Amino acid sequence: MRSVSRAPMLAGMLLLCGLALGAEAPAPAAPQGSNASSLSGSTVVKDVATPTAEELAKGDPAGDKTGTATDVAVADPKAGLTLADLANQAGQNKIAINFTWTLIAGFLVMFMQAGFALVETGLCRAKNANHTMMMNFMVYGFGLFAYWVCGFAIQMGGVGGVANLGGTAPLSHEFTIHAFGKPWGLFGTSGFFLSGATYDVGVMAMFLFQMVFMDTALTIVTGSAAERWKFAAFAFCSLLMGAFTYPLFANWAWGGGWLSQLGVNFGLGHGYVDFAGSGVVHAVGGLTALAAAILIGPRIGKYNRDGTPNAMPGHDMVIVLAGCFILAFGWFGFNPGSTLGASGAGNLRIASVAVNTMLAGCTGSFGAILYMWIRYGKPDASMVGNGLLAGLVAITAPSGFVNTIGAAVIGLVAGVLVCLSCEYFERVAKVDDPVGAISVHGVNGLWGVTSVGLFADGTSNYGGGWNGVNGSVRGLFYGDPGQLIAQLIGVATLLGFVFSLSYAFNVLVDWLVGQRVSAETELEGLDIPEMGSLGYPEFVLKMQRTVPTASNETAPAYGAAPVVAPSFGAGD
Amino acid sequence: MVKIEAIIQTSRFEAVKEGLHQLGVEGMTVSEVRGHGRQKGHTESYRGREYSIDLIPKIKIEMVLPESLVDPAVQSIIQTARSGKIGDGKIFLSKVDEAIRIRNEERGAAAL
Numbered sequence: 001m002r003s004v005s006r007a008p009m010l011a012g013m014l015l016l017c018g019l020a021l022g023a024e025a026p027a028p029a030a031p032q033g034s035n036a037s038s039l040s041g042s043t044v045v046k047d048v049a050t051p052t053a054e055e056l057a058k059g060d061p062a063g064d065k066t067g068t069a070t071d072v073a074v075a076d077p078k079a080g081l082t083l084a085d086l087a088n089q090a091g092q093n094k095i096a097i098n099f100t101w102t103l104i105a106g107f108l109v110m111f112m113q114a115g116f117a118l119v120e121t122g123l124c125r126a127k128n129a130n131h132t133m134m135m136n137f138m139v140y141g142f143g144l145f146a147y148w149v150c151g152f153a154i155q156m157g158g159v160g161g162v163a164n165l166g167g168t169a170p171l172s173h174e175f176t177i178h179a180f181g182k183p184w185g186l187f188g189t190s191g192f193f194l195s196g197a198t199y200d201v202g203v204m205a206m207f208l209f210q211m212v213f214m215d216t217a218l219t220i221v222t223g224s225a226a227e228r229w230k231f232a233a234f235a236f237c238s239l240l241m242g243a244f245t246y247p248l249f250a251n252w253a254w255g256g257g258w259l260s261q262l263g264v265n266f267g268l269g270h271g272y273v274d275f276a277g278s279g280v281v282h283a284v285g286g287l288t289a290l291a292a293a294i295l296i297g298p299r300i301g302k303y304n305r306d307g308t309p310n311a312m313p314g315h316d317m318v319i320v321l322a323g324c325f326i327l328a329f330g331w332f333g334f335n336p337g338s339t340l341g342a343s344g345a346g347n348l349r350i351a352s353v354a355v356n357t358m359l360a361g362c363t364g365s366f367g368a369i370l371y372m373w374i375r376y377g378k379p380d381a382s383m384v385g386n387g388l389l390a391g392l393v394a395i396t397a398p399s400g401f402v403n404t405i406g407a408a409v410i411g412l413v414a415g416v417l418v419c420l421s422c423e424y425f426e427r428v429a430k431v432d433d434p435v436g437a438i439s440v441h442g443v444n445g446l447w448g449v450t451s452v453g454l455f456a457d458g459t460s461n462y463g464g465g466w467n468g469v470n471g472s473v474r475g476l477f478y479g480d481p482g483q484l485i486a487q488l489i490g491v492a493t494l495l496g497f498v499f500s501l502s503y504a505f506n507v508l509v510d511w512l513v514g515q516r517v518s519a520e521t522e523l524e525g526l527d528i529p530e531m532g533s534l535g536y537p538e539f540v541l542k543m544q545r546t547v548p549t550a551s552n553e554t555a556p557a558y559g560a561a562p563v564v565a566p567s568f569g570a571g572d
Numbered sequence: 573m574v575k576i577e578a579i580i581q582t583s584r585f586e587a588v589k590e591g592l593h594q595l596g597v598e599g600m601t602v603s604e605v606r607g608h609g610r611q612k613g614h615t616e617s618y619r620g621r622e623y624s625i626d627l628i629p630k631i632k633i634e635m636v637l638p639e640s641l642v643d644p645a646v647q648s649i650i651q652t653a654r655s656g657k658i659g660d661g662k663i664f665l666s667k668v669d670e671a672i673r674i675r676n677e678e679r680g681a682a683a684l
Contacts, residue, residue: 380620
């Protein structure tokens with residue numbers, strides 16, 4: 001096995017101390033007045049009892065003979081097992097644990113794509129099932145491609161060394177401007193195509209983990225624009241979002257950019273703090289979803305001439321709730337994985353992060369089910385699913401910093417907030433959002449970001465500091481109002497910059513290929529015109545409940561000619 | 573020959589079918605339909621918004637019977653399909669001009 005890069009340093013010590021072949025173990029005499037004795041790396045470790053070959057040949061059912069000192073990598077077999085070998089192995093093990101943890105957590109988050117696909121498809125009508133699933137399916141490919149080409153470089157090109165992953169030293173180029181006497185990191189510039197020096201195992205682990213988070217943000221947008229979005233427009237929007245929108249804000253928050261340095265530069269708490277991405281992932285996704293939904297306009301038949309909305313029930317609550325379970329499971333990778341490690345630097349707090357995540361999802365569904373039950377008389381399955389997700393979204397930013405009571409409260413508020421927000425967007429703002437993506441991810445993402453500034457309780461210790469500021473992250477309720485201000489600056493950036501940029505990109509794509517399908521396509525269902533085949537070819541699709549008539553036809557926001565009400569039998 | 577068209581509650585179908593088989597009815601065509609009578613359905617709620625369900629799922633049974641079986645069949649259907657509540661359904665009778673078995677071109681009562 002190979003030695004890590006510390007070997008040259010220790011080899012130098014070897015030379016200085018002289019060859020230690022057969023030397024005894026104890027420490028050389030310490031200088032007068034010092035209380036610490038130092039051991040030489042070349043010191044050979046002797047008399048370590050290990051099982052003999054005969055014992056091992058008999059088999060080891062209890063497992064207590066497997067994994068011993070004989071498994072430690074020895075740099076020089078002639079010298080034998082030295083302290084240098086032990087030190088190297090310990091370091092390698094810590095990094096290996098962190099790699100394993102980060103990668104497996106990343107795999108869990110990748111599986112959330114299936115959850116999003118099922119939730120969105122179940123909340124849409126059956127005639128659009130193929131198209132909705134395809135958007136959620138291909139967002140994985142489009143996003144990954146855009147991120148590999150340039151998104152990752154923009155986001156993490158200048159993040160510097162991430163100790164948990166053994167350094168990621170090649171990610172060391174950040175484009176920075178200087179204003180008001182402070183450095184403002186804007187975007188990274190190393191890591192395009194993961195080539196050159198960024199062809200590095202630590203960078204690879206970081207890339208995989210960050211990519212699946214980026215894809216989570218992208219897949220949110222397909223929810224609010226579903227049932228009327230051209231597939232080509234979706235493809236272009238995903239590429240732009242994965243290449244530019246998401247990576248820019250993520251650089252500012254996680255890549256060492258200016259938002260994360262608000263603490264170092266201006267004394268505002270620990271700068272903008274976002275443990276796993278309520279802001280970076282969910283608010284970015286939700287606000288882009290809002291921009292898309294506003295530009296594209298409501299579905300035909302959603303709003304009557306007098307502005308009252310019509311219910312358009314989803315076609316399969318079974319897959320909606322199954323999808324919510326998949327998302328809740330994947331969130332165990334999303335939040336706890338964001339330590340990027342399970343060994344050292346306060347990483348054992350992953351246990352607390354995981355419990356916070358569970359709790360907030362649970363109280364989120366509670367809040368939603370109580371609200372719907374009391375207000376409307378029956379618990380509504382789709383809103384309860386949204387409530388679970390809202391709780392998970394809201395706890396994403398604070399999960400590493402709060403106690404279980406804080407987590408439960410954050411989730412409960414999120415559960416009620418998502419119901420109120422859905423009502424607001426549907427009835428007041430008149431933005432048609434088939435799956436509630438804007439409310440679950442946008443509104444509750446912003447709530448999650450804010451709640452860090454309130455509930456972070458100062459007991460976490462991730463290697464002594466966060467974002468370059470020593471000490472533990474603390475919110476308003478635990479004595480640090482500056483943290484709340486930093487969080488609110490993040491909220492303002494999301495609303496002001498991210499929403500505006502997304503809207504601009506959407507206008508660009510609209511100019512390039514057109515965002516919305518024609519009215520005939522929308523009424524027939526997108527499956528055949530856009531995808532060429534039905535999602536459910538063997539089932540006779542039900543007639544729509546809301547058939548546009550003279551009283552409820554709405555002209556789409558732009559594009560197609562006004563709808564002529566089809567005859568009653570020409571259904572789906 | 574008389575065609576009986578019966579529109580009944582979906583939950584009553586098994587009972588109706590059993591009753592007809594015991595009478596000796598040998599063939600029927602069953603379809604799942606939607607419809608409403610004078611009450612025009614009811615309202616439900618989705619994500620806080622009310623919407624009306626004015627087409628209710630029903631089962632339609634069609635059969636062509638010789639004259640002698642018609643009254644017993646109608647009585648059987650009424651007994652097995654009735655719940656006494658709104659939505660029980662309706663039975664329609666109509667005359668059939670001819671019936672033909674495709675396999676061997678038998679006609680008339682022999683084809684039933």
